[in-house]
Amino acid sequence: MCQVEEDYKDDLERAAVPSVSKKCVKCKEATAAVVIRAGHSYCRGCFKEYFIHKFRAMLGKNRIIFPAEKVLLAVSGGPSSCSMLSLVQEGLSQSAHKKLRFLPGIVYIDEGGATGQSAEERQRTVAELQAVFKATGLPFHIVPLEQVLDLPGSVLLTGPAASDQPAGAYKAAVDQFIQSDSSICLTQTEQEETSPPDVQESHTQLLQQLIGSVKTLTAKEDLLHTLRQHLLVHTARAEGYSKLMLGDSCTRLAVKLLTSVSLGRGAQLAQDTGFSDSRYGDITLVRPMRDYSSKDIAYYNHLFHVPSVFIPSLGTKTADKASIQRLTEGFITRLQADFPHTVSAIYRTSEKLQTACKSSSTAEHSDRCLFCMCALDTTVEDASAFNMTLISEQLSQLKVSGNNIAEPSTQNSPAEPESNAPPGQCCSSGGGGEDCGRAAGGGGCCSSAQLTEPPNLRSLLCYSCQLIIKDMSSVDHLPLYILSEAQRRKRRSQMREEISEFLLDDGEDAD
Incomplete structure (x- = not known):
């Protein structure tokens, strides 16, 4: 029977706790300065070598970035993206064992207008980042998020992809790069002295x-x-x-994976969390930082004085239950504290994911989501969870109403076009005798339909992006x-329906 006064302290064995007083597991000589996890203690020099080698091995293993290719680094000012910038700068230095062979540039998206920052706070943040970018000697571009309001429609169209390279390409x-004296071009990249563009107050108000x-x-x-992308x-x-090149770390990708599953983006997980996305x-x-945890990045930035700038986001200082993203992040962070292999287990799962629907790189423009540009996952069988929803x-x-059941509300259905033009006349022609061909048939004017018909975007979006539209008060x-691309796709779909009887099916022979 247990006795309260009995002392069992001498009989219990204490578990070995990692200590920085241990020797480095690699060089076996210097005192360890960093304990990444149990049994992995590194000194300062070995940890830097391990950190840099991991980055170079990720790029070399995938072989996506070819020599002398221009690569744009998306730097948000956070620890992960700034660490990525430091690793690229280290690979371009004269002391690098094997130099990086691509031409890097930097881009920063100023999201202060969307997060409610004042003009003074935005200028101060941009000034701090400009100092960091100028110290690297690389060309950089500072782009305010307000410019997304003036983007051309070509953003939502896929460009001509590079042809598949042979195995030995x-x-x-x-x-060929080593034989030619092209390394000089990489070290003589001139930095572009570009000042941040002026942001109009009207554009900021529209964004807000x-x-x-x-x-x-x-949402x-x-x-x-989506807008940042x-x-x-x-x-x-x-x-x-x-x-x-994006700075998504292993921890961030683990949060994104569970968040995407909660938001119904299961069909796009392979592209959202993979090393490359085409x-x-x-x-x-490209996501070269996906093998690094936030703990490793924090150690590296602290030991080697990598500068970073704290920039508040929409979720800053909000409760854990304020959004699905914050709830998932808090869940993984607390679970990782007690079970250190949580993030790595989720990350290894993401490496094995493959999409079951049509690949986004081979899908046609009309079969892609209008927001995320992934292949639509809404074309499914009738007996599916999506249709049941x-x-x-x-x-x-x-x-x-009483015993009568009315029709469902038509909030997302297109309204009937209204036209003030007389019957048989097109309002766009101004009475000049020319019409669009629909007015004579009593179907209304095409231009009036384009102007007054609210866009029905839900059929052009994947399931997850439909949730954004569902939470919006007005599109x-x-x-x-x-909106222009949505109207263009609607017109093409309508035209295809009108001439469908003259089109050949995929299985029919032209003969």
Whole structure:
């Protein structure tokens, strides 16, 4: 029987706790300065070598970035992206054992207008980042998020993708680069002295109205991520870059994976968390920091004085239950503290994911989501969870009046076009005798339909992006390039239906 006064302290064995007084597990000589996890203690020099080698091995193993290729680094000012910038700068230095062979540039998206920062706070943040960028000697571009309102419609179109390279193309390109004296071009890259563009107050107000039209913080963060992605791709295309390097760490990707599952983005997980993402065709997204945890990055930045700038986001100082993103992040962080292999287990799972739907790189423009540019996952069988969700939503919108059940509300259905033009005349022709061909048939004017018909975006979006539209009070606040592309796809779909009887099916022979 247990006795309260008995002392068992001498019989219990204490578990070995990692200590920095141990020797480095690699060189076996210097005292360890960092304990990454149990049994992995590194001294200062070995930890730096381990950290840099991991980055170089990730790029060398995938062989996506070819020599002398222009790569745009998306730096947000956070620890992970600034660490990525430091690793690239280290690979370009004269003391590097094997120098990086691509031409890097930097881009920063100023999101202060969307997060409610004042003009003085935005200028102070930009000034701090400018000092960091100028110290690297690389060309940089500071782009305010307000420019997303003026983007062209080509952002939502995939560019011509590079043809598939043969198996030995990368090695041949490296040999050719080494034989030619091209290393001089990499070290003589001139830094572009570009001042940040002026932001008009009206554009900032329009951006704030767009973010404010979204009801929930979950949809706001999802919409902000989509707009940021469009602006990054447009900047890369405008400046002639073919690769866009993102600073997503292993911890961030683990949070994104569980968040995406909660938001119904299971079909896009392979592209959202993989090393490379070719959904945009000519611009390939690369995530070389996906093997690093936030703990490793924090150690590296602290030991080697890597500067970073804290920039508040939409979720800063909010409760854990404010959004799905914050709830997932808090859950993984607390679980990681007690079970150190949580993040790595989720990350290893993401490496094995493959999409079951049509690949976004081979899908046609009409089969892609209007927001995230992934292949649509809404074309499924009738007996599917997606269709059951739609049926439940339609039933919940039925209006019961006495014993009669009215039709569901048509909030997302296109309204009938209204035209003030007389019958048989097109309003766009101004009475000049020319019409669009629809007025004579009594179907109304095509131009009036384009102007008065509210865009029905839900059929053009994947399931997850439909949730953003569902949480918006009005889609009229969306940027013009999105609404224009939606109208263009609607017109092409309508035209295809009109001439469907003259088209050959995929299985029919032209003979």
